[in-house]
Amino acid sequence: MIAIPIIVIILVALVSVILLANRQRAATGNLSRETRKRDEAASTSEPTAAGTEVELSEAARARAGEARAQAEGTTPAVRDAQGLTVWEPVDEEELGVTRRQFLNRGILIAMLGALGTFGASLLAFLWPSSSGGFGGVIAAGKLADIQSYMASNLQPFYVPEARTYIQPYPKSALPKAKVVYQDFIYAGMEQGIVALYQKCVHLGCRVPWCQSAQWFECPCHGSKYNRVGEKRDGPAPRGLDRFQAIVKGGAVTINTGLLSVGPPIGTDTTGQVAEGPHCVG
Numbered sequence: 001m002i003a004i005p006i007i008v009i010i011l012v013a014l015v016s017v018i019l020l021a022n023r024q025r026a027a028t029g030n031l032s033r034e035t036r037k038r039d040e041a042a043s044t045s046e047p048t049a050a051g052t053e054v055e056l057s058e059a060a061r062a063r064a065g066e067a068r069a070q071a072e073g074t075t076p077a078v079r080d081a082q083g084l085t086v087w088e089p090v091d092e093e094e095l096g097v098t099r100r101q102f103l104n105r106g107i108l109i110a111m112l113g114a115l116g117t118f119g120a121s122l123l124a125f126l127w128p129s130s131s132g133g134f135g136g137v138i139a140a141g142k143l144a145d146i147q148s149y150m151a152s153n154l155q156p157f158y159v160p161e162a163r164t165y166i167q168p169y170p171k172s173a174l175p176k177a178k179v180v181y182q183d184f185i186y187a188g189m190e191q192g193i194v195a196l197y198q199k200c201v202h203l204g205c206r207v208p209w210c211q212s213a214q215w216f217e218c219p220c221h222g223s224k225y226n227r228v229g230e231k232r233d234g235p236a237p238r239g240l241d242r243f244q245a246i247v248k249g250g251a252v253t254i255n256t257g258l259l260s261v262g263p264p265i266g267t268d269t270t271g272q273v274a275e276g277p278h279c280v281g
Helices: 003-027 033-044 050-072 099-126 143-153 171-180 183-190
Strands: 137-142 157-159 164-168 193-197 215-217 231-233 242-248 251-260
Touching (some): 003 099, 137 143, 137 157, 143 157, 143 193, 193 251
Antiparallel strands (some): 164 193, 193 242
């Protein structure tokens, strides 16, 4: 959804640049207002003598023919039977690109390049990563090692790259979990683990583990969650959000690009109560 307004802005900018370039191209070669007024005044003015008018016209035509011949590097201008100079259009390949056209095209190319580079970099910054880093699939380690750590330390296995706590999920609670959780979350529970996002769903604080109570307890506003992230107390509107945990070939990976919203208030699939003093009053 973020990419759509960015693409629209870039397209509008490109259209504006193209319209500006077309306007400048159309204006190239047009006479200024002062020049047109001066020519109109000269054409409407009456000469002092008829002979003078003829002499000036012939002299002007002669000078024009000489200038054109010098500019084109050809013989003197061709005249018709009445003595008027025959105008021949200059070949575009012979004329080449004028200085104004070169500058306009250069500015247009530079603006298009800058807009394209900016748009690409902005999309690359905002677009979620498909692999590696938060927002992608992150390796957590071997399942056997993770389970051994949790059993011996009685605390969750923390994966900092994924900002996730891995906790054991009891097989006895699977029938209740089947009704509550999405299939991709339930698949990890069948393997005996659940991946909990560390952020409190109340106001976004990181929720630490309370070793004495064996619960997650937020120090910011007192929200409390049981071992598998189901809400037990405090102002949190639901349980902890969770990511997809994938077990394949004995290794665990966490898909942080696929998040499941935490279970609603009242969900209690494990029946675990606080096992000691709370860390947050």
